[in-house]
Amino acid sequence: MNLKLYNSLTRKKEDFVPLVSGCVGMYVCGPTVYGMPHLGHARSYVTFDTLRRFFEYNGYKVKYVQNITDVGHIVGDVDDGEDKIQKQAKIEQIDPVAIAYKYENFYFDAMDKLNVLRPTISCRATGHIIEIIDMIQKLLDKGYAYKTEQGNVYFDIHKFKDYGIMSGRSLDETLSGQRIDIASDKKCNEDFALWKCADNGHIMRWPSPFGLGYPGxxxxxxxxxxxxxGDTFDIHGGGIDNMFPxxxxxxxQSTLANDTSFARFFVHNNLVTINGQKMGKSLGNSIDLQTLLSKYNPDVLRLYLLQNHYRSVLDFTEQGLAETQKIYEKFLDFIKNNAYSSDKNLLIAYPDVDECKMSFMESMADDLNTSLALSHLLQMLKIGNITSDLNEKRYIASILKDLLQNIFGLKLEFNITNNKESEIIDILIKLREQFKKDSNYAISDFIRDELKDIGITLNDSREGTTYKIEQ
Ligand SMILES: [Zn+2]
Incomplete structure (x- = not known):
């Protein structure tokens, strides 16, 4: 597979070749667990889950690491605000650890519904305080960080000449833009907290060589x-709002602490907007996933997200979601009505269908162009609906099912019950054929009529018998 990925570091599409042949190391910034998961989370994690599934489909072994931020994320992303989890703990009057655990569960519950595979390693900031202290100490020892009288440790941004290179933000620009939130003990506004000194009111705090506190x-x-x-790895993912800072x-900090380069590819998914407005908890227009998933099949939401390329802004509308629902149902109906045959030998190749599959794979390999890839699946569906060749229909249904489930990550849940259902119907069709051969028409008609009574219609033709389930 020749995969091209847009690398935010170079601002162009590049051939992706992993560091270790056949293996991919991915780190994706996880959620800060202080509130309900929203549509922005769904977009980001469905994107990276789809990338992971695409690698795995092509035979790569993927190590997908994703953190849970359960301490240290400051309100407004500035260093003199309050820890988001601590703040929420005060509002709900429960322990901050309980807040983190509660919202982590909500997060994973929503992701499970969206069929986002669990990370290979899911790691929490609070479980890595020793390693965090180690890296901060290294940065202090090398002179890239400084400790202030108040007990805070900051990274000295002027020590890293490439700061802002990816986002295109130069130090001078950011200096003039963000004066308001400067913490009093910093040398420079862009210096950022590695360790924050914590007072008695702060429950989440740890002893360190720099004093009692918590990590940035x-x-x-x-x-x-x-x-x-490792120090250098393949892909670092996250939402575009994570790019800066x-x-x-x-x-x-990684480049200077490790004396080597960090992630080779930075991949960023774009934002979700609502009526052209940025979506955000603080803006009051955030769409909570729990509510959305109670109204729509998670498969439909997932397909809706993938209908848009991950690098374009997605302007969310319920009307758009309703249109996706129609597309989804067409796929589902076609697969359901044609994928019953368990006899794989019946499946011979159909070049026009194979061409669609190849185009699908090429679109996916071109910077994960899921919207173009979907158009090839729709083309396949069209061929399937036109053809009268039952084998071709089955062939298409099996390919659609494979790609939609294993790469797009849809559950297509009818299969859970329908697989068994189909097998039973298959057995009944075979029995009926046998009775017909034995001229026992009373029994063969009985099977047909009884099935019809429960909404399963059998259609006999020269190629064999098919069935249709009435909804
Ligand atoms: Zn991160």
């Missing part, structure tokens, strides 16, 4: 990526 947000990803994937900070 950016350092956790550098530490966990290093621990599980979060990923720039990760690059700066």
């Amino acid at each position: 947000w950016h350092i956790e990803c550098s530490v966990m990526a290093k621990k599980y994937l 979060h990923h720039e900070c990760e690059i700066a």
